[in-house]
Structures are given as C-alpha cells and as structure tokens.
Amino acid sequence: MKGAKLTINLLALQNNAKYLVDNIKRNSTENNNGVIAMVKNNAYNLGLCEAVESFYDGGIRFFATTSIKECKAIRDMYSDVHILCVNPNTEFDFIREYGITATLPSFEYIQENHEKMKDISWHIEWAGHMRRSGCRSETELRNILEFAKSKDIEIEGLWTHFSWADTFDEEKNYEKERDEWIALLKNITKDYSFKYIHSQNSASFSRDGILPNHTHIRPGILLYGYYPHDRYENDKIIPSIELSGEVISIIKLSAGESIGYCSSFVPTEDTLVAVVNLGYGDGLLRKRGIGHDVIINDKKYKLVSFMMSHTVVKIDEYVHMEDSFDASEKIISVNIENSEVKIGDTVYYYNKELPLHEFTKKGVGSCSEQMSPLNYSTLEVEYIR
Numbered sequence: 001m002k003g004a005k006l007t008i009n010l011l012a013l014q015n016n017a018k019y020l021v022d023n024i025k026r027n028s029t030e031n032n033n034g035v036i037a038m039v040k041n042n043a044y045n046l047g048l049c050e051a052v053e054s055f056y057d058g059g060i061r062f063f064a065t066t067s068i069k070e071c072k073a074i075r076d077m078y079s080d081v082h083i084l085c086v087n088p089n090t091e092f093d094f095i096r097e098y099g100i101t102a103t104l105p106s107f108e109y110i111q112e113n114h115e116k117m118k119d120i121s122w123h124i125e126w127a128g129h130m131r132r133s134g135c136r137s138e139t140e141l142r143n144i145l146e147f148a149k150s151k152d153i154e155i156e157g158l159w160t161h162f163s164w165a166d167t168f169d170e171e172k173n174y175e176k177e178r179d180e181w182i183a184l185l186k187n188i189t190k191d192y193s194f195k196y197i198h199s200q201n202s203a204s205f206s207r208d209g210i211l212p213n214h215t216h217i218r219p220g221i222l223l224y225g226y227y228p229h230d231r232y233e234n235d236k237i238i239p240s241i242e243l244s245g246e247v248i249s250i251i252k253l254s255a256g257e258s259i260g261y262c263s264s265f266v267p268t269e270d271t272l273v274a275v276v277n278l279g280y281g282d283g284l285l286r287k288r289g290i291g292h293d294v295i296i297n298d299k300k301y302k303l304v305s306f307m308m309s310h311t312v313v314k315i316d317e318y319v320h321m322e323d324s325f326d327a328s329e330k331i332i333s334v335n336i337e338n339s340e341v342k343i344g345d346t347v348y349y350y351n352k353e354l355p356l357h358e359f360t361k362k363g364v365g366s367c368s369e370q371m372s373p374l375n376y377s378t379l380e381v382e383y384i385r
C-alpha cells in the first residue's frame, strides 16, 4: 500500500520565481526592482528551507516572513540575501546579529526604542486599511522620519499590505486603499527617499502590475503556483502541490444503506463507492470534501463522505476531465466486478488538473487556507527537485 501522499514540485517554485523576477524587470522603469518572496508560516507549509532554496535558484534575493525564528533559518542558509521581518518586535540584538531587516510600526516605537535601533535596516509600515500595525497618518510618518534622522537611525524602506486586494467589491475598497497609498507615496517621496518601497501581494500585482514608485512586489501564493483570483490566469505559473490517496476498499451500497459517521452519505439507489486512505486528519479541509471532484485514472468522480483518515468517493458515475459535475454525468456499472476503479488505484485531490485555486472559486477557502493544514506527520512527503 502506497499511503496518502503529498508531492511538492520545487521546480515549479523555481519556475514561478523566475517568471515573476523577469516580469518585473521587463515591466518597470524603476531601478532596483525585484521580488520579495513571502515565506511566512513555513513557506505556506511547503517547507521553509526547500522553498527558499528554490526561490533563490529562481533569482530571488529578498525574503519576508512574520517570525524572527524563520528569518534566522533563512540567514543560516544564505548570507547574500535580504530578510524582512514584517511583524514588529523588540529583539534588537538578535535582529542585528542575523542582519534582519526590521519593521518600524509607529512613532511611539521609535521614541521608546531609538537607543537600541542603531545598525539595523528599518522599513516603516503604513497601516493603510489593514490596521494590524503600522503608522496611521502622514503626520505620524513624517514624525518618524524626522526623529530617525535626528537619532541617526537608518530608514531604508516603506511598506504596506492591502486589506482588499483579493476581493472585487462594488464599493471598490481595494482601489480606494491603493489610491490613498499612491497619493501618500507621491507626497512623501518629494521630501524623503527610500531604497525599498513595496506593498503588493499576489492579488494586487496581478490586478495592477507593479505600482508607481515601487521597487519590489511581495507575493506569496503566485510563487507557490496558484492564482489569487480568476482575472489573472496564464500558463506561466505552475502549481506545486499534488495530494493523493489510494483506494483501500470498494463497497456496494444498496439504496438507503449509509456509509460513514452518522450516515453522512445515504444513496437513494444502489451505488458503488470507493474508500480512500486520506481524510481531514491528513490536512484536507472538510469543505474540500463534499460534492467536489477527485481524479482517478483520468476521470473525475465525486467525494461523498469525509472522515478523519478516510474519504468516500462515488465511483459509479464520472465526468470527463475537461468537464465539471454541472455537465451531464455518465452512469457506469454499479457492480464491483465491472468497476472501472480498482483497489490500489491512486485518487488525486490536488494536482495540475485540480489546482487549489479552482476550489477557492467553489468556496472551499483561499489557497493558503487549503495549504496550511497539510499534515507532514501522516502524509508521505516527496519533493521533486
């Protein structure tokens, strides 16, 4: 038995990094343009070291994450990269020792800590509409910049994170926060210069390209091979994850006979189902389960029940790969002997034909939500290098 399996294609990560780096170089008039790879939460749970190495090979020399522990792990790998910690913190000696670029979140912060802030590169955070942290007004920003100058503290960058970039809403909230930020940059760069200005996640970049005055974009999900929304799909970004299980039994249910906890699936007619050795305990979101497709031997079948270590697939009807279940279904045999699906067959939950972003569209959750829970202790993990 093969066991449930997660395959992570590092060549896809490298390809996606190279594609974005080249794209920024081609399409921007600014100098020093580039890509800051967002590798927070263990590189969206794909493995920090493996992902950083692949992005480095794709040409990326600037990384960002939320924890200084991950910043150190990146520094231990490469001495010739920039590493930004986007969360504010006060481990000044640690930051200095590992050459970590730090976030300056407010005027109070620099007033309180200026004596310990020397010999560190600082990027000021603008709160924008996100307001997790960061300065909240142009006055506050100017106060920080003046104070820093007087104390000889090096401000190298200015950044923000848009709160609406992944959403297209009637009120055009993204456009509002973006335009406020661009107006702020226009004002502030008259009086101060920054080596680094960055704001855009994958969604913002794919909506607008790199924005004026910006030196870098700061994508996560595009680098991992998934689209933040369906208005930007091309064949250049390659999905990185394949998740599969194996059929461990095939069961014929008579009409009215249930399977799973609390009769979670009760067919109204005789039905053939396959039980697969992968469930929510392996990190597959429950929402990904019911009513959504899996692929077995190049045909799509429907998931009908979802348990901790098992899922159940209805295997007496299928649609062809290019169709979805809205199209008419082909009923095949309900006899085990004639079943097209056999014990030992591989069942794909995610692969090139079933990319995570397709399930985002169906309401399963964002791509990062689908990636984060994947369970490395129960899945057999293979990296393709």
Ligand SMILES: *Cc1c(COP(=O)(O)O)cnc(C)c1O
Binding pocket: 038, 040, 086, 161, 200, 201, 202, 203, 218, 219, 220, 221, 222, 228, 368
């Ligand atoms: C997660 C994150 C990103 C990347 O977002 P994607 O939507 O994955 O591109 C960029 N910047 C910050 C501050 C983030 O937290």
